[in-house]
Amino acid sequence: MSKTFTLIQLTRLGDLVQTYQAAKALKEIHPEVNLKLIARKNFAESLHFLLKDTFDEIIQLDLESLFSSDLSTYLQNIESWTQQESVQKTDVVINLSFCEPSNYLSSIINCDHKLGTRIDSNNKVIVKDQWSQIVYSMVMNGPYCPFNLVDIYKNILGVPPTVKETPEIEKHSIKxxxxxxxxxxxxxxxxxxxxxxxxxxxxxxxxxxxxxxxxxxxxxxxxxxxxxxxxxxxxxxxxxxxxxxxxxxxxxxxxxxxxxxxxxxxxxxxxxxxxxxxxxxxxxxxxxxxxxxxxxxxxxxxxxxxxxxxxxxxxxxxxxxxxxxxxxxxxxxxxxxxxxxxxxxxxxxxxxxxxxxxxxxxxxxxxxxxxxxxxxxxxxxDSPIFRDFIRDIYRVALAFKLEEIEENLSFPNLNKEHLAKLEHLQQGIQQYYELCEFGKKYSRFILQEVSKDEPNLEDIKSFANKIDEVDRLQELLKQTYSELVPIIDFYKVTKFNLSGENIVELSESSYVVYNDNATICSVLYELFGQTINHLQKKFGVKAMTKDGNA
CATH class of the missing domain: 3.40.50.2000 (Glycogen Phosphorylase B;)
Incomplete structure (x- = not known):
């Protein structure tokens, strides 16, 4: 029996075209999937000629007609709209627009499987899948996002990357x-x-x-x-x-x-x-x-x-x-x-x-x-831009971490000034790794204390306070090492979305997140280290010892 996927895209027309491109790729490998799209009425109508070939059903949302100056009336209008059978009848809801209206809409559609952002019962934004967490933490949040939005959308939809033959360009006598x-x-x-x-x-x-x-x-x-x-x-x-x-x-x-x-x-x-x-x-x-x-x-x-x-x-x-x-x-x-x-x-x-x-x-x-x-x-x-190199490093690390895909990266044509920046940044990665290890340590202490016949609540509170301190210190790292902001924010979003209904489950999830974070720190440290060694040989610079001496 075919499954129904409902995609929500309420932002700009360009984002809607990118959503269409990702959905088209999904349809090519899974033609049996029934694809629905929820989009703003004026955008969906304007692009209907394009969308209709990929989406089996296009549900138009006229936010202006639903709007009311009275909040309760507005929420009632939205809830009434979502009770339509065409909206509720779905197996998976995937919110690709990451805006407040779509977050609420995703939350009130009755469906067990949801990807992308949504609002929980405490009115907080929830985003569980890691590719959506990349959008929420990196896209439009600086120059370091290492993926195109269409590729991110495709990964959220579960479309594996494939190499396609580049088509020839048709020649024309008149340009x-x-x-x-x-x-x-x-x-x-x-x-x-x-x-x-x-x-x-x-x-x-x-x-x-x-x-x-x-x-x-x-x-x-x-x-x-x-x-x-x-x-x-x-x-x-x-x-x-x-x-x-x-x-x-x-x-x-x-x-x-x-x-x-x-x-x-x-x-x-x-x-x-x-x-x-x-x-x-x-x-x-x-x-x-x-x-x-x-x-x-x-x-x-x-x-x-x-x-x-x-x-x-x-x-x-x-x-x-x-x-x-x-x-x-x-x-x-x-x-x-x-x-x-x-x-x-x-x-x-x-x-x-x-x-x-x-x-x-x-x-x-x-x-x-x-x-x-x-x-x-x-x-x-060939003149290097340091931010582009950092973006490429994040791409290699995240590709391996999220999809176990290895992307090769040539040594960049960096200069001596960049070498000094890399050495400084590697120190930041080391500090970040150590904080992650402390996070693992205190998460483990909580689990050990809870497992005792008579747990000490004061000790549990103390360990929880230590974890809060670790998180505060990670935020401070962003002030000294601005290039680490994307990865710190990514794992901040991940930690905010811990799975669990009690202290044991939450502590287990916390341990896993800190462990994942430490793992990607190790990957980044290794990538920076290899680049530093390459540049030191290139410029005839002696390696620095841990005490800062040559």
Whole structure:
């Protein structure tokens, strides 16, 4: 008998497309599974043309019509909505949106098996499965999340990573470049004047090419600033604007007639990828390319090397240095080569553009690793970014810990400054490991005390206080070793979701979590140690002893 999986995705349109891509992968290996989707009414309607081929049933949630200024009425409306047979009839509920409405919705659907976040009877967020814990602790929480959201969703759904053959790109005599020069926030998009320069250079250098602008009605005024520019007047016959003219289904069909796509991080990049287009993403501001780059082969990313990139949505910024670090000269050279070859050869780029423009940016290819998960690989510029190395280290450690998958990682091209940082960070890992061992110790003491014929409650309280102290000290480590924040937060979420109904079960779960934490600390310590040894030999630096002497 086939099982029914209900996926909840109430966030943005781009997240809904990524959910569709993960669900499609599940359907390919388990066509017998009955897939339901709960999504916001306006989003589900806009993307119905895409979703209907993968989901057997799409349940639309109109939050606006359910809303009431009176909380009790609002909760009654929600509860009444969830009593529909189509909502309640399911074997598994999987919340992939990680927002407050979806957490409550997941909680009130009557189902024994639930993945993702939900609310418990004490009004606390619960997230039991480890891949969802990665989303809750790492995604949009800094630059260190080592997985794309589609791969995370696929792992939550139980889809194993598989290596697929990269399809050939169809050759076209006339290049039709789709451009979406807009984004949801000022931090994430260039000004129209910069896009005008890039389009001018592209049309000038490619006399047989066309540029097709895409966007929503809200972006029509900005599109007019580009199309009506004096600079582009000469090329008006090859510059076509579709901004605000089509709905999403019509836009997707129009995208399918183009040969390439370039734009900022947005829904249209994901839609272009569903049509098989090679994509080039201009990543700025808060965008974390590892998480949100359009999922599929022939995907490239242009991002700044600014120290402040990526930032957070609430980070104040008036200068937008990351925008300035991506020059239109470098972008134009990369774009020309991308459209001509559907790939990017660093030798060609470095022959055309001076290092003055290229040293402030990274060109990356988003493609499958040997395991089948997607990853970012640098093209050309070997200048290291320390945060990228730390992210890759976390990827290796978490892949082994969560799925027993071994991913190979080449020794990075780090410098002496990075060597000093690694040595410092390894000390942090050592301290973190020791705290985990203390956590195991006091969890074990509680179990031993409880097992006695006459347990001493004061001793149990004392051991519990020691565990609280261990947790506080782990939080303090984050202030000294900021690169450890992702792994400390991950296990903080894990510990918050301990399984158990009594002190014995909770202490057993606590011991297991601290033991798991200590294990991943050992893996990280070993990976850092191997890299440190490699760099010490490279630079002729003597190894440091435990007392800090050479």
């Amino acid at each position: 039709k470049l789709a451009i979406h020069p807009f984004a949801s926030a000022a931090k994430k998009k260039w000004k129209t004047s910069k896009w005008t320069e890039v389009i001018f250079k592209f049309l000038k250098d490619n006399p047989n090419a066309e540029v097709h602008l895409f966007g929503s009605k809200a972006e029509a005024n900005d599109a007019g600033l580009i199309t009506n520019s004096t600079l582009l007047k000469k090329y008006s016959s090859r510059l076509k604007s579709h901004v605000g003219k089509f709905n999403l289904e019509e836009t997707t069909k129009k995208l399918s007639t183009c040969t390439h796509f370039v734009g900022h991080d947005s829904l249209l990049g994901h839609l272009a990828k569903t049509q098989g287009l090679p994509t080039l993403t201009i990543a700025l501001g808060t965008v974390r390319p590892m998480e949100t780059t359009p999922y599929g082969p022939h995907s490239y990313v242009l991002s700044p090397r600014s120290k402040c990139y990526p930032c957070f949505p609430d980070t104040e910024c008036s200068f937008f240095k990351c925008h300035a670090d991506l020059s239109y000269q470098a972008t134009s050279a990369v774009l020309n080569h991308f459209v001509e070859k559907s790939e990017i050869d660093p030798k060609v780029i470095y022959d055309e553009i001076s290092s003055f423009h290229l040293d402030s940016l990274d060109i990356q290819e988003f493609g499958q690793s040997a395991t089948g998960w997607y990853t970012l690989e640098k093209i050309g510029n």
